[in-house]
Amino acid sequence: MTNFPTTDEIARNVREALDRIGVSAEATTGPVAVHTPITGGQIAGTFANTAEDVDAAIGRADAAFRGWREVPAPVRGALVKRWGELLVEYKQDLAVIVTAEAGKIPSEAAGEVQEMIxxxxxxxxxxxxxxxxxxxxERPGHRLAETWHPLGVVGIITAFNFPVAVYAWNTALALIAGDTVVWKPAEAVRLSAIATDALLARAVEEVGAPADLHQLVLADRHAAAAIVEDDRVRLVSATGSVRMGREIAPTIAARFGRALLELGGNNAAIVAPSADLDLALRGIVFAAAGTAGQRCTTLRRLIVHTSVADELVERIAKAYGTLAIGAPTSEGTLVGPLINRASFDAQQQALRDAVEQGGTVVCGGERVLEDAAADAFYVQPAVVRMPAQSQVMHEETFAPILYVVTYDELADAIALNNEVPQGLSSAIFTQDQAEAERFLSASGSDCGISNVNIGTSGAEIGGAFGGEKETGGGRESGSDSWKIYMRQATNTINYSGELPLAQGVEFI
Structure with missing residues (x-):
């Protein structure tokens, strides 16, 4: 059985990490309890911002923007560079806090901080x-050009499962674009946010940047409503559920603001008859069970060719039986806890629905380690064989459930991949180049991320991250994602000394 730390031990480790980062004890001794999913116990307390506080924070960020936009972009880059140096220096400390609050195993927590770097x-x-x-x-003596300018205040709303990386995706690019930021983190991971913000504050002070260009608000969704509603917030980048996206998108659109939405996943992988099953097995198990199934890119649906389905499912079930489940702080643990009881209840309901819809649970799904951690929720990752048409597979459950269906023709497998309302990540395992190209073609996967011979999770910074359909259409991180944080202007420069009109129009 895994060795469970006590809540006091976790709290002490977090406090020591916060001390090294430079966060005062006063900032983590407020009236709002912070719990760790490792034991379910309280490890700290924070303050809570009011709606008035949020309004004031937006005002400060808006005022700071007026000066920050005039700073040359490479000089703005110097601030971001210094922030990165501090992230490198305090990588392990920040990872300790992420593990304590989000329940990630240390390598995943450190990997998340590495994403920030x-x-x-x-x-x-x-x-x-x-x-x-x-x-x-088309006019003699004229030149056309486009220029890119800072946009304004960027509101950032992040989820518990990546408590710091997604903030950095947005903030690093927003700052070099000349924007300022207001951040509302998920309520379950406020210590990670406080620590991250403290490192940015230190970088700001050291390079002499405006102190108010970054604002952290620890507020519930009602108090933080101004981030969505206020005209001063020119872009809202929000990560969360489809339900959340449906609520906030109309409000942002009504005031002609911009929205960058990263919502539901419900990702699938196709395993073709030519697939290297050893490779596929490793990719599937990490994508489906890693982070206890709590990634937006978690593999939730496996579409396997009939000829290899029985063998592959048997191998997955055997691999699942070897996964070390327990406190993420214990050496060798691969699967940590669900974030809270609500996640466990949702998993149990989804499994009941799957069985009612004709599914057969191959393995897993049960709660484990209840005696060692009565107030925490650890589960055995589940594999469920399903009929091809089942409503439960159209709904994303943020827990480790892998639904398996079979196919005979690749066109049918691609149709199954695409039939759900979400469209984030997808994959195919095949050694057939033609199959791979069909999957990546315009009539193939309809997701924002389409992989070949790799799982659905583990995106790299260089490529744009995001999805289609109910996933929201947003793009973050690499490629040309920086453009969402800026406004574009088209310039016409007339150096001819004449005034010809476009399209041959004549006018006195």
């Missing part, structure tokens, strides 16, 4: 490459 590296380079185009004009 990676996006900072990308953003620093991008600060010297905010390129526009020059286009030929």
């Amino acid at each position: 990676d996006i900072v590296d990308l953003a620093v380079g991008q600060s010297r490459q905010l390129y526009g185009k020059t286009m030929p004009s």
Whole structure:
């Protein structure tokens, strides 16, 4: 059985990490309890911002924007670079806090902080490459060009499962774009947010940047409503459920603000008859069971060719039986806890629904380690064989459940991949180049991320991250994602001394 730390031990480790980062004890001794999913116990307390506090924070960020937008982009990059250096220095401390609050095993927590460091590296380079185009004009003595300018205040709403990385994805690019930020983190991971914000504050002070360009608000959804509603917030980048997206998107659109939405996943992988099953097995198990199934890119649906389905399912079930489940702080643990009871209840309901809809539970699904951690929720990852058409597979459950269906023709497998309302990540395991190309083609996967011979999770910083349909259409991280944080202007420069009109129009 895994060795469980006590709640006091976790709290002490977190407090020591916060001390090293420079967060005062006063900031973590407020009236709002912070619990760890490792034991379910309280490890700290924080303050709670009011609606008035949030309004004031937006005001400060808006005022800071007026000066920050005038700072040359490479100079703005110097701030982001210093932030990255501090993230490197305090990587392990921040990872300790992420493990305590989100329940991630240490390698995943450290990997999340590494994502922050990676996006900072990308953003620093991008600060010297905010390129526009020059286009030929139809009029003699004229030049057409596009320029990119800072947008304004960016509101960032993040989820519990990636408590710091997604904030960094947005903030690193927003800052080099000349924007300021207001951050509302998930209520379950407030200590991670406080620590991350403290490191940015230190970087701001050391490089002499405006102190108010970043604002952290620890508020519930009602108090933080102004982030969605206020005209001063030009872009809202929100990560969460489809339900949340449906609620906030109309409000943002009504005031003609911009929305960058990263919502539900419900990701699938196809396993073709030519697949390397050893490779597929490793990719499937990590994507489906890693982070206790609490990634937006978690593999939730497996679409397997009939000829290899029985063998592969048997191998997955055997691999699941070897997964070390327990306190993420214990050496060798691979699967940590669910974030809370609500996640456990949702998993149990989904399994009941699956069975009612004709599914057969191959393995897993039960709560484990209840005697060792009565107030925490650890589960055995589940594998469920399902009929091809089942409503439960259309709904994303944020827990480790892998639904398995079979197919005979690749076109049918692609149709199964695409039939759900979400469209984030997808994958195919095949050694057939033609199958891979069909999956990646315009008539293949309809997801924002389409992989070949790799699982659905584990995206790299260099590529744009995001999905289609109910996933929201947003793009973060690499490629040209920086453009969402800026406004584009088309410029016409007349150096001819004449005034010809476009399209041959004549006017006195």
